[in-house]
């Protein structure tokens with residue numbers, strides 16, 4: 112049977128196998144290779160100081176990624192984070208190694224520039240050897256105010272939602288009653304929808320079994336996850352030892368789904384969708400970001416494939432632009448030159464006129480002298496004595512003797 116699954120591609124012929132070939136083992140190969148290589152997962156935690164970020168990370172991965180406060184000397188508070196910091200740890204479970212990196216961010220907005228984390232893998236060339244700093248999930252900690260999102264939360268999420276898988280979390284949910292949590296969640300979701308913020312959703316696929324669909328729906332129904340964190344083991348009233356927080360009126364159990372959404376958050380982040388989060392980061396978020404960067408650099412994108420502009424065309428375009436720039440410069444120089452020539456001509460004309468005026472003056476003076484001399488000559492010839500005479504200008508004539 113031949114079919115054309117994709118336009119432009121050669122027809123796919125579906126055949127029945129006559130015997131065992133062995134590619135059914137591919138999933139096992141992938142499994143073995145993945146286990147050997149280990150996995151890498153990077154989470155970013157964002158939120159105000161003291162919302163329990165480090166406690167939750169320790170709780171999530173059952174490890175003390177952040178040193179417990181008690182391990183620090185009494186005077187030494189864990190320093191407040193003032194720059195983006197990342198901590199990595201190799202953890203292992205049933206022979207599967209996971210390199211977990213947690214990126215801790217200080218405050219909001221100003222310092223948070225996720226751009227940097229993409230930089231080392233910007234170029235596809237030689238990607239294998241580069242440490243992948245991409246953030247696969249961003250846990251956004253919302254203060255348990257019970258009101259709605261603060262403007263700073265909205266702004267932050269709007270800045271990040273196209274760059275990273277956003278997972279909103281209501282921190283310290285043990286400070287709210289069940290009813291308050293439900294109302295708070297509804298308001299947060301309404302705010303998120305109103306501002307068109309895209310948060311990570313548990314994906315569902317066609318042909319998926321009912322169990323997986325039910326799991327996805329259940330996880331989705333808990334977003335934003337109302338969590339309680341604790342890396343301490345406490346004793347419940349019925350004698351069980353659990354991770355939780357002990358209060359005079361009872362124990363809040365971290366791993367109890369009736370108490371908080373911690374289990375669902377861990378299920379989404381680690382057990383069920385870690386690979387989805389990684390894939391979505393690499394295939395969608397990263398590629399979108401890359402497209403933006405490349406378009407900004409003058410490289411065009413052709414639907415799904417990047418086509419770098421032919422270097423010859425690029426050089427040609429650059430040459431045309433350069434020539435246009437030269438022509439503009441030349442025109443400007445010509446204009447300046449003409450202006451200067453005009454100024455010079457005007458100056459010369461003025462000098463010429465001045466020269467003419469002086470020439471005329473001198474000519475007139477000489478004519479006057481000539482007339483005076485002729486007059487003098489006539490007087491001498493008439494036998495009249497020479498007396499000092501005034502010129503018409505009132506000055507003594509220097510050609511006349513006294």
Ligand code: GTP
Pocket residue numbers: 159160161162163164165166167189191192282283284285286338339340341356
């Ligand atoms: P910075 O390190 O300053 O960024 O703070 P953080 O957000 O990492 O908070 P951290 O984990 O250091 O917790 C701050 C305080 O809140 C500690 O005293 C924790 O014991 C407490 N805490 C952590 N998680 C919870 C929680 O779920 N509920 C309650 N009530 N308190 C919590």
